[in-house]
Amino acid sequence: MSGHAPIAGRLLTKPFIVLALLFMLAVAILLARFIFGLGAVTNINDGYPWGIWIVIDVMIGTAIGCAGYAVALLVYLFNRGEYHPLIRSALMAGLFGYTLAGIAVIFDLGRYWQFYTLLLPWYVQLNSVMLEVAWCVMAYVVVLWIEFTPTFLERLGWHNIREKLSKVLFFFIALGILLPTMHQSSLGTMAVVAGHQISPLWQTQMLPALFLISALLMGYAIVPFEAILAALGLHQPLETPLLAKISAVALAVALFFLALRFGDLIWRDALGLALAGDIQALMFWVESALFIVPVLLLATRTMRTNPRLIFLAAISLLLAGSLYRINTYIIGYQPTAGATWSYFPSVTEIMVTVGIFALEVMLYLLFVKYLPVLHGAAAPPRART
Amino acid sequence: MATIKPQADTHLDEFVGSLGGVSRRSFLKFCAGVAATIGLPAGMAWRIAEAASSPHRLPVIWLSAQECTGCTESLLRSTHPTLEQLILDAISLDYHETLSAGAGHQAEAYKQHSLQENKGKYVLVVDGSIPLKDGGIYCKVANRPIVDHVREAAEGAAAIIAIGSCASWGGIPSSSPNPTGATRVSEVLKDRAVVNIPGCPPNPYNFLTTVLQFLAFNSLPELDSKNRPKFAYDRLIHENCERRPHFDAGRFAVTFGDEGHRQGWCLYKLGCKGPETYANCPSILFGDVGSGAWPVGCGHPCFGCSEEGIGFTKSIHQLAQLRNVTPPAAYPNISEPVGQGITPGSAALVAGITGVVLGAGAVATSRLGSSSDNASADSNDEHD
Numbered sequence: 127m128s129g130h131a132p133i134a135g136r137l138l139t140k141p142f143i144v145l146a147l148l149f150m151l152a153v154a155i156l157l158a159r160f161i162f163g164l165g166a167v168t169n170i171n172d173g174y175p176w177g178i179w180i181v182i183d184v185m186i187g188t189a190i191g192c193a194g195y196a197v198a199l200l201v202y203l204f205n206r207g208e209y210h211p212l213i214r215s216a217l218m219a220g221l222f223g224y225t226l227a228g229i230a231v232i233f234d235l236g237r238y239w240q241f242y243t244l245l246l247p248w249y250v251q252l253n254s255v256m257l258e259v260a261w262c263v264m265a266y267v268v269v270l271w272i273e274f275t276p277t278f279l280e281r282l283g284w285h286n287i288r289e290k291l292s293k294v295l296f297f298f299i300a301l302g303i304l305l306p307t308m309h310q311s312s313l314g315t316m317a318v319v320a321g322h323q324i325s326p327l328w329q330t331q332m333l334p335a336l337f338l339i340s341a342l343l344m345g346y347a348i349v350p351f352e353a354i355l356a357a358l359g360l361h362q363p364l365e366t367p368l369l370a371k372i373s374a375v376a377l378a379v380a381l382f383f384l385a386l387r388f389g390d391l392i393w394r395d396a397l398g399l400a401l402a403g404d405i406q407a408l409m410f411w412v413e414s415a416l417f418i419v420p421v422l423l424l425a426t427r428t429m430r431t432n433p434r435l436i437f438l439a440a441i442s443l444l445l446a447g448s449l450y451r452i453n454t455y456i457i458g459y460q461p462t463a464g465a466t467w468s469y470f471p472s473v474t475e476i477m478v479t480v481g482i483f484a485l486e487v488m489l490y491l492l493f494v495k496y497l498p499v500l501h502g503a504a505a506p507p508r509a510r511t
Numbered sequence: 512m513a514t515i516k517p518q519a520d521t522h523l524d525e526f527v528g529s530l531g532g533v534s535r536r537s538f539l540k541f542c543a544g545v546a547a548t549i550g551l552p553a554g555m556a557w558r559i560a561e562a563a564s565s566p567h568r569l570p571v572i573w574l575s576a577q578e579c580t581g582c583t584e585s586l587l588r589s590t591h592p593t594l595e596q597l598i599l600d601a602i603s604l605d606y607h608e609t610l611s612a613g614a615g616h617q618a619e620a621y622k623q624h625s626l627q628e629n630k631g632k633y634v635l636v637v638d639g640s641i642p643l644k645d646g647g648i649y650c651k652v653a654n655r656p657i658v659d660h661v662r663e664a665a666e667g668a669a670a671i672i673a674i675g676s677c678a679s680w681g682g683i684p685s686s687s688p689n690p691t692g693a694t695r696v697s698e699v700l701k702d703r704a705v706v707n708i709p710g711c712p713p714n715p716y717n718f719l720t721t722v723l724q725f726l727a728f729n730s731l732p733e734l735d736s737k738n739r740p741k742f743a744y745d746r747l748i749h750e751n752c753e754r755r756p757h758f759d760a761g762r763f764a765v766t767f768g769d770e771g772h773r774q775g776w777c778l779y780k781l782g783c784k785g786p787e788t789y790a791n792c793p794s795i796l797f798g799d800v801g802s803g804a805w806p807v808g809c810g811h812p813c814f815g816c817s818e819e820g821i822g823f824t825k826s827i828h829q830l831a832q833l834r835n836v837t838p839p840a841a842y843p844n845i846s847e848p849v850g851q852g853i854t855p856g857s858a859a860l861v862a863g864i865t866g867v868v869l870g871a872g873a874v875a876t877s878r879l880g881s882s883s884d885n886a887s888a889d890s891n892d893e894h895d
Contacts (some may be wrong), residue, residue: 171850470853
């Protein structure tokens, strides 16, 4: 018995319509992008070939999508069954985060029509970090959809297939833990490859580990974030004890991340740059503060039962992980010393990113209203064996 | 497989003298380079080294027809340590009009002696084209048309190499109107396999590699449909050209000395024949003086010296025909945009989004009670 159920309610609410408009605007801009090229709608250039479409849509998008990975890690690897109620909404966050990231990558590919060559083994260059990420992400999107399939099958009432699937699901769950471990760290490796172009405040051989841990952290943050918003906006019961527990996990991971991050900075003797007084130093401190604040907010057991603090800590962690990625790939990145390259996202570029996030929220609303995703939903649980 | 044998080591040490003052180390390095050029494992360098320093040196007869001695010159100027000495000692160059110590009847007599003595064992090298018009009288050596010399020497030759574009496909002498009826070596030796090493002059290492492979393994390199060694002539210059990225990006020099030319952009529009000429020039360069030392590297368009129907046939500034890549219909900008910084619009948007996120966060936080009890009891208007 899963105890998950769809919630009732109209789909076309005012917020939903606003989101739909934002999404349609993004589609219109993307139309222009595919007709007139990347230069027509983005500010990326030869110096900054990666803008927010990669760093936010893909890197942050998949990091948020690590909810499914992070909770699966707890439930299946550490055998903590008590987190099971969270798994479906967490998996769903992963489903949207990854699927949309996979699609968003195509917007940013200059020669997107050659995308299919990724799948042709005779073109493969096995030393490529990008290849690893691309394959892993594609595989993980498939795995996520398979992991999420029971939800569809329950909705359709195909319990027979559901039973058969659950017999082999362990294999996909295992893959679902392996694959993100691989590519979330590789997303850090891609910055390692950029070498001295990235400020020593972020450039380190530890980037793969730091990216993996911060992705986990964002995964543990998005779960309470989503649960609390669902409670507020969709009138769902709030499972505070469970959120308190997962916040404790987030706290531990955050402490580990900070220890590794600052230990590495001190070890490499790079912390002095944090006092340089430039934009990089400023962003470093904002990022670090966003990582440290949740640690303070979740410090004691009592604090961790306070939904308000949990919510603030989750927002802070999400912003921290996001800023860490933006800092590593954009703020801390200098293409060539003395060159005049500059980058700030254009309005159209930003609106595409906004549109993708709008689509993500729309899909969330669609799924929770029509599929058995949320645990102990307000509507009576569907009876099933 | 040749493995490293101790006796091979001592054997080479003994022959230091025969290497013409080349150190054993540089000699082995050269042989390893040769092995690498023809795609052999490094261990094969020993076999090449042994063969090249064997007391039984490979006899070579070099005939010069209608030529300019450029091939010989470039061979002598190959500066892998004192290569000319090495090659003169490694092979037995029994006849070469430019390099023979003897002259006149003496040289001709020695050639005849060698042809008889080494019948079936020597390598025949021909540079220059063969004139056939009027009985071949336009190029005569020792009072006989060169075509007779070539046919005579070919009879007992173990292998025949045509060096240079003239010998390979006619070269300059065969250019219109071709007053001497000049033709390629293989045209007068139709029943024999002739290895062509075209180029004007060809890169000496393509020739040396071919000879040393024959010396070491008694075989010739794999040849293409025009009998050129594939190791050197199976790729277009365009494919490995250092200026290729400029071609792909649409950055071209249009006149000599213009902005693009000084920036080292692609020479295609100046008539570079790289896109239709098969040779390894961009990979192995010329003259052993480091990177950029080849025509295109120096800023001159390739004129296709090694390619029949291109070199000495098409005009130097005529556009090359692109074999496998056509330039895009629209080229990107010559001056790359360096990106624009923050604009009022984008700044306002980022500020707005940040505001919405913070505001929504603040509203949500304020609606959350400090305990879980009243959280779900709170309603909000958004959901209407």
